[in-house]
Amino acid sequence: MSVLAILWSLSSITFAQGSIVAPKVTSNPDPEYPVEAASLGYGGTVVAYVTVDKKGRVSVKHAGGPAAPCSNLDDERIRKIRSAVVEAAKRATFEPALKDGKPLDVEITITYRFDSSGKPWRENAPTGKRIIDGGVLQGRIKYMAKPEYPSSARATRAAGAVPVSVVVDTDGKVIAAGAVGGHPLLRNSAEIAACASSIEPVVLSDVPVQVTGIITYHFVP
Numbered sequence: 001m002s003v004l005a006i007l008w009s010l011s012s013i014t015f016a017q018g019s020i021v022a023p024k025v026t027s028n029p030d031p032e033y034p035v036e037a038a039s040l041g042y043g044g045t046v047v048a049y050v051t052v053d054k055k056g057r058v059s060v061k062h063a064g065g066p067a068a069p070c071s072n073l074d075d076e077r078i079r080k081i082r083s084a085v086v087e088a089a090k091r092a093t094f095e096p097a098l099k100d101g102k103p104l105d106v107e108i109t110i111t112y113r114f115d116s117s118g119k120p121w122r123e124n125a126p127t128g129k130r131i132i133d134g135g136v137l138q139g140r141i142k143y144m145a146k147p148e149y150p151s152s153a154r155a156t157r158a159a160g161a162v163p164v165s166v167v168v169d170t171d172g173k174v175i176a177a178g179a180v181g182g183h184p185l186l187r188n189s190a191e192i193a194a195c196a197s198s199i200e201p202v203v204l205s206d207v208p209v210q211v212t213g214i215i216t217y218h219f220v221p
Contacts, residue, residue, distance in 0.1 A: 020097070020098070022098040026056065027091045028100060029139050030088065030120050031085045031091065033120075033146050034081060035118070037084075037118030039077065039083045040077060042131055042176065043117075044065060045067070045113050047063060047110070047113075048110045049107070049181075052110075056094040058089060058093065058094070064082055065166050069103070069176050075220065096102050118172065132202060132204065133212055134211040134212060135214035137213035137214060140202075141199050142172055144193075144197050144215070145193040148192075153185040159186075161182055161219075162179050162183065163180050163214050164180070165179075166212065167188070172199050173198050
């Protein structure tokens with residue numbers, strides 16, 4: 001079973017309602033990670049936005065992540081890793097969601113994570129480099145660069161939150177970034193801003209460590 005998190009982030013359905021039953025994963029293959037995943041040296045997170053239909057079949061709408069080196073946000077390795085995750089998500093199967101006992105189509109997100117060696121991330125598994133999962137890093141931000149509102153987004157007045165997966169070095173500087181959601185026209189601007197930002201350094205047992213986590217930018221036209 002692949003290591004992933006599945007979030008029932010549906011705007012039209014509330015699974016807390018007694019008549020709704022969330023979809024259940026029945027097959028969840030690991031992505032075939034390319035060697036590029038290991039060559040990055042810090043792992044990453046890829047979020048796939050998918051639809052699970054009435055028969056439990058998955059179709060992928062789009063995917064975001066993993067974090068690309070700030071020195072080259074268009075790194076070809078990132079596209080290869082994301083493509084591997086998309087192919088894995090397509091092969092996943094579910095028991096369909098039910099409303100009043102009847103199957104229905106739903107939209108969910110599936111989050112895949114891999115460690116610094118390029119392997120699927122597993123709790124407490126040894127890795128080649130000590131990188132701590134910091135979760136949401138908003139509260140640790142030391143300097144948050146302001147993103148530009150892209151001219152390409154003006155015509156559609158694109159707006160909203162853009163979560164960015166980042167890798168933070170031992171000195172608190174962001175060294176890699178990759179948007180994992182939000183409007184497509186706003187993602188690159190958020191990544192550039194994240195790369196110019198910094199958080200409070202993290203120290204464990206008197207040893208500075210690298211951290212991965214999420215910084216979220218909010219755009220208003």
